Amino acid sequence: MNEDAVIHVVDDDRAAREGLGFLLGSLGLRVEAHASAAELLDRLDCAGVGCILADVRMPGMTGLELLDELGRRGCALPVIMITGHGDVPMAVRAMRAGAMDFFEKPVNGMALVGRLNEALALSRSRAEAARGAAQVRARVDSLTAREAEVASAVLAGRLNKQIAAELGISLKTVEIHRHNVMDKMGASSAADLVRLLVAAGWTET
16 A cells, blocks of 8 residues: 555664664665755655655754745645654644654654554545645636636526526526536536535635
8 A cells, every 4th residue: 555655764863764764664665765854855756645754853954944844835745753852842843833743762663653654644645635636626727717607606506597697698508508517527416516616726706
């Protein structure tokens, strides 16, 4: 299930990177190691399935600053922080900023692996949701200007007769446009169409 997933290990300590890489690799997990947050950001593909396992204290950009930057970039990959003794308050702040969890060094390997599997499942769910949203937006973009007007009216709860009067077109024309909208959006009912439009971020006019 996790063959296409990547765990990004970010730690300036080479021994720590290699140790985590060996542990996770021995369990069949794909690992990419990064010596700094900047190195990670240069190589990171946020559109894929994976998670980030980052040390809290690193020279240059810290783990907390990395978390903030990922948020600015809209990166949905789950982040798990690793902290040394005395860094717990910083790790707690990181969790409040969106980190999924944190582990103290030395890391409990099996507990970490269990949490990483949860992170990968979450990442997969987010990636599938993002692909679904992109498909819906593509369908919306395929609508003509008139079809978009009819779709907005349907979302607002207007009946075909009301739509015809507002747009100054015949009832038959409204029915044709509405049929085209349903077909292009892949909607089986008015309720289904509304659900799809809302998912695409459409607002009433």
